[in-house]
Amino acid sequence: MQSARQRQVEAARGLRPLDWVLENIQLVNVYTQEVYPAEIGIFEGMIAHVGPPGCFAGSAARRYDGRGQYALPGLVDSHVHIESSMMSPAAFAEAVIPRGTTTVVVDPHEIANVVGLRGVRYMLEATADLPLRVYAQAPSCVPAVPGLETAGAAFGPAEIREMLTWERVIGLAEVMNYVGVIQQDALMSGVVGAALEKGVPISGHAPGMLNEALSAYLIAGISSDHESYTAEELWQKLRAGMTVEGRVSSFLESMTAVGGIVRQLGALPSNLVLCTDDIFPEDLARHGHVDRVVRLGIAGGMTPVQAVCAGSLQGALRHRLHHLGALAPGKAADIVLVPDLTAFVPDEVFCGGQLTARQGKMLMDLRPAQPHPLESENTVHLPHPPCREDFLLAARPGRTEEQVHVLVVSPSLQRSLETRAAWCCGRGRWPARWPTTVTIWW
Numbered sequence: 001m002q003s004a005r006q007r008q009v010e011a012a013r014g015l016r017p018l019d020w021v022l023e024n025i026q027l028v029n030v031y032t033q034e035v036y037p038a039e040i041g042i043f044e045g046m047i048a049h050v051g052p053p054g055c056f057a058g059s060a061a062r063r064y065d066g067r068g069q070y071a072l073p074g075l076v077d078s079h080v081h082i083e084s085s086m087m088s089p090a091a092f093a094e095a096v097i098p099r100g101t102t103t104v105v106v107d108p109h110e111i112a113n114v115v116g117l118r119g120v121r122y123m124l125e126a127t128a129d130l131p132l133r134v135y136a137q138a139p140s141c142v143p144a145v146p147g148l149e150t151a152g153a154a155f156g157p158a159e160i161r162e163m164l165t166w167e168r169v170i171g172l173a174e175v176m177n178y179v180g181v182i183q184q185d186a187l188m189s190g191v192v193g194a195a196l197e198k199g200v201p202i203s204g205h206a207p208g209m210l211n212e213a214l215s216a217y218l219i220a221g222i223s224s225d226h227e228s229y230t231a232e233e234l235w236q237k238l239r240a241g242m243t244v245e246g247r248v249s250s251f252l253e254s255m256t257a258v259g260g261i262v263r264q265l266g267a268l269p270s271n272l273v274l275c276t277d278d279i280f281p282e283d284l285a286r287h288g289h290v291d292r293v294v295r296l297g298i299a300g301g302m303t304p305v306q307a308v309c310a311g312s313l314q315g316a317l318r319h320r321l322h323h324l325g326a327l328a329p330g331k332a333a334d335i336v337l338v339p340d341l342t343a344f345v346p347d348e349v350f351c352g353g354q355l356t357a358r359q360g361k362m363l364m365d366l367r368p369a370q371p372h373p374l375e376s377e378n379t380v381h382l383p384h385p386p387c388r389e390d391f392l393l394a395a396r397p398g399r400t401e402e403q404v405h406v407l408v409v410s411p412s413l414q415r416s417l418e419t420r421a422a423w424c425c426g427r428g429r430w431p432a433r434w435p436t437t438v439t440i441w442w
Contacts, residue, residue, distance in 0.1 A: 004044060007043070007044065008043055008044065008046055008048060008330070011041070011043035011044075011048040011049075012041075012043075012048045012049050012329060014059060016043065017059060017060060017061055018041040018042060018043050018048055018056065018059055018060040018061070019042050019043050019044065019060070019061060019062075019353065020042050020060050020061060020062045020063065020064055020353070021039055021040065021041050021042070021056045021059075021060040021062075021063045021064070022039065022040040022042065022063075022064050022066055022071065022335065022350075023039045023053065023056075023063055023064070023065060023066060024053075024065050024066045024067060024068055025037070025038060025039070025040070025066035025068070025069060025070070025071040025337070026038075026068065026069070026070045026071065027040070027050065027070075027071050027327060028070055028071065028072040028073075028305060028308055028327070028341070029326075029327070030072070030073060030305075030308060030309040030312055030313040030325070030326050030327075031313070031326060031328070033268075033303075033305045033306065033309060034305075035070065035305065035341075037052065037053050038050055038051065038052060038053070038071075039051055039052070039053055039054070039055055039056055040071065040327060040333075040335070041056050041059070041060065042333045042353045044353075045332065045333055045352035045353040045354070046330065046331065046332060046333055046353070047327060047328060047329055047330065047331050047332075047333050048329065049329055050327060050328060050329065064355075066337055069337040069338060069339050069347060069348075070337065070338050070339070070340075070341050071327060071335055071336070071337055072308050072312065072327070072335075072336050072338065073308075073312035073313065073324070073325050073326050073327055073331075073334060073335070073336070074100065074101070074102025074103060074312065074324070074332075074334030074335065074336055074349070074350075074351070075099075075100045075101045075102065075103075075274075075289075075290040075291065075294070075311045075312055075336065076101075076102075076103045076104075076105070076273070076274075076290070076311060076312055076315030076316050076319075076321075076324065076325060077096075077101055077103070077104040077105065077274070077275055077276055077289065077290050077315070078105055078224075078245050078273040078274060078275045078315040078318055078319065079105060079107065079174065079203060079224075079226050079245050079247075079275035079276075079277055080104050080105070080106055080107070080275060080276050080277060080278075080279070081106065081107055081108070081109070081110055081277065081278055082104075082106050082108070082123065083108070083110035083111050084110070084250070084277075084278035084279060084280065085279060085280065085281055085284060086280070086281055087281060088126065088371075088372075088375060089123060089126040089127045089130065089134065090126065090130060090366040090367055090368060091366075091367075092132075093127075093130045093131065093132035093134075093366055094362050094366050095281070095284045095285070095289070096132065096284065096289040096290075097131065097132055097349055097351065097356055097357050097362060098346065098349060098357035098358075098360045098361060098362060099284075099288045099289040099290065099291045099292075099346060099360075100289075100290065100291045100336040100338075100346035100349055101132070101289045101290045101291070102131075102132065102133060102324075102334040102336075102349065102351050103132070103133040103134075103135070103315075103316070103321065103324055103334070104132065104133070104134055104135070105135050105136070105137060105170070105171075105315075105319050106123060106134060106135070106136050106137070107136070107137050107139060107173035107174055107203070108120050108123040108136060108139060108173075109139035109140075109141060109142055109144065109173060109174075111123065112139040112142045112153060112155070113139075113142050113143055113144065113149070113151045113152060113153065114151075114152045114153075114379050115152055115153065115374070115377075115379060116142070116152060116153030116155075117153070117159060117162070117163070118374065119153075119374070120136065120138070120139065120163060120166075120169075121166075122372055122374045123136055124136060124166065124167070124168055124169070125372060126368075126372050126375075130366060131351035131352065131354065131356050131364075131366070132351070133324070133332075133334070133351075134168070135168050135169075135170045135319065135321070136168055136169050136170070136173075137169065137170065137171040137172055137173035137174075137201075137203060138155075138159075138160050138163035138164055138169055138171070138172050138173060138195070139155060139163075139173050140155070140160070140172050140173050140174065140175045140176070140177075140191050140192075140195075140202075141155075141174075141175065141176040141177055142154060142155040142159075144176055152379070155191070156187060156190060156191065157190035157191055157193065157194040160172065160191050160194040160195060161194045161197075161198075164194070164195065164198045164200060170200060170201070170319055170320065170321075171195070171200040171201040171202060171203060171319065172191070172192070172194075172195035172200060172201070172202040172203065173203055174203045174204060174205040174226070175188070175191075175192060175202065175203070175204055175205060175222050176205040178204070178205060178206045178209060178217055178222075181216075181217055181220045181222065182213055182216040182217055182220065184220075192220060192221050192222070195221070196221050201223060201224070201318065201319060201320065202221050202222050202223055202224075203222070203223075203224045203225075204217065204222035204223070204224050204225040204227075204242070205225065205226070205227050206222070206225045206227055207227035207228070207229065208227075208229070208233065209225075209233075210232070210233060210236050211236070214236060214237065214240060214242075215240070218240060218241070218242060223241075223242060223243055224242060224243035224244070224245055224273075224318065225237055225242055225243075225244060225245065226244075226245035226246075226247045226254075226275050226277055228244060228254055228257075229252070229254070230257065231257045231260065231261065234254065234257055234258060234261055235261065238261070238269050238271060238272065241271060242271065243271045243272075243273060243318050244258070244269075244271060244272050244273070245273050245274065245275040245277075246258040246272060246273070246274050246275070246293065246297065246310065247274075247275050247276065247277050247293070248276060248292055248293045248296050249276055249277040249278045249279055250278055250279050250280040250283045251277075251278060251409065253296060255293055255296035255297045255299075255300050256296065256299075256300045257300070258272065258297060258300060258302075259296070259297050259298070259299065259300020259301035259302045260300055260301050262297075262300075262301060262302045262306060263300075263301030263302065264301075268302070268306040268309055268310060268314075270314065271314075272310045272314060273310055273311075273314045273315040273318050274290055274293045274294070274297070274307075274310050274311040274315060275290075275293070275315075276289055276290060276292075276293065290311050291344055291345070291346055293307075293311060294307040294308060294311050294344050295307075295343075295344050297310065297311075298342060298344065304341035304342055304344065305341070307344075308341075312325045312326070313325040313326050332352060333350060333352060333353035334350065334351055334352065335349070335350040336348070336349050336350075337349075346360075347359060401421050402421070403419055403420070403421060404419070404420060404421075405417060405418070405419055406418045406419070406420045
């Protein structure tokens with residue numbers, strides 16, 4: 001009996017009929033960063049051959065007219081927390097696939113902080129049959145801030161080793177305790193060491209880390225970061241060989257600075273990938289997913305092809321997903337068609353060679369017949385049901401105003417920490433510490 005690879009070799013040689021051919025397209029080649037007319041032959045969900053127009057005459061069961069659109073690889077989100085979308089994995093897939101995202105690398109540390117290893121297993125089980133390709137990294141910091149959280153689990157080297165044996169767990173997720181790493185804390189050394197033993201990519205979280213501290217973090221084994229805020233920080237990390245995950249989340253964006261760096265260099269750094277990190281459902285609905293990151297990269301100074309390359313091939317290579325990220329022989333037929341590369345609004349999306357979304361809408365229902373048991377489990381334990389008074393700030397006796405620290409987030413995702421006078425009611429719970437911090441979105 002022939003293997004899938006043997007059948008694909010025969011299809012590439014023309015010894016087997018192709019399933020279908022995508023014709024009348026402009027191919028975005030992420031290897032050479034060219035755009036040119038081409039046709040793509042698909043067999044069993046994989047790309048068998050890419051050739052010039054007319055090369056597949058009579059060799060396919062059916063043909064699909066791309067109507068002159070640009071064909072590019074499915075987008076790869078190199079770092080995301082599905083939990084921040086406040087959706088189940090199936091609903092998340094329905095939201096991002098029409099935007100051109102066909103692969104995500106998730107860090108399920110938010111659910112792991114609540115239910116431990118069961119939460120990570122849930123993310124894998126709930127995504128096993130989705131057209132969206134979901135890979136996970138083992139959460140490295142559970143709890144994220146030991147001693148300050150009431151977490152439902154604690155992960156050490158043993159848990160990391162176990163998760164790294166599971167299918168589709170392909171690395172160690174963002175190592176947030178960067179101080180513990182460079183000071184060689186015993187727990188963090190053990191967690192990172194467990195991943196180093198497996199030889200998997202180790203993702204980082206290192207805001208403001210520069211100079212000698214950055215070198216120490218890299219030498220410890222962490223090789224990526226999505227928390228850079230300034231051009232200086234981005235430059236240092238790129239020059240040091242760290243994979244920079246250009247980010248547009250619901251909190252921050254770095255693509256304006258990233259675009260300026262790429263424009264100044266005149267070339268795309270090979271260690272630049274794209275991610276969304278934490279993105280709220282209203283942001284997904286209004287602004288998009290990795291497609292939004294691409295658009296902001298273009299607005300910041302990247303060429304459309306450079307932004308596509310960072311959002312597809314380079315993300316796949318970063319996570320050693322060598323069957324993804326390009327429209328080339330032997331790659332998965334995850335294809336996005338866009339009518340305009342600069343405007344970058346995906347029109348049609350193919351996952352594994354199957355037309356899955358068109359004009360921003362899914363063409364299939366991804367809701368499971370039976371919800372996963374964890375989705376109906378109550379994991380919120382409070383001393384009493386919350387009421388209005390729980391969310392009110394009370395002024396100190398004799399006052400109607402207090403000074404509060406305010407984190408202001410603008411529509412462009414710029415943040416500032418300010419101190420403002422706030423009117424407070426006479427009821428409510430007294431804050432444990434005063435002044436407190438609130439967040440204003442406008």
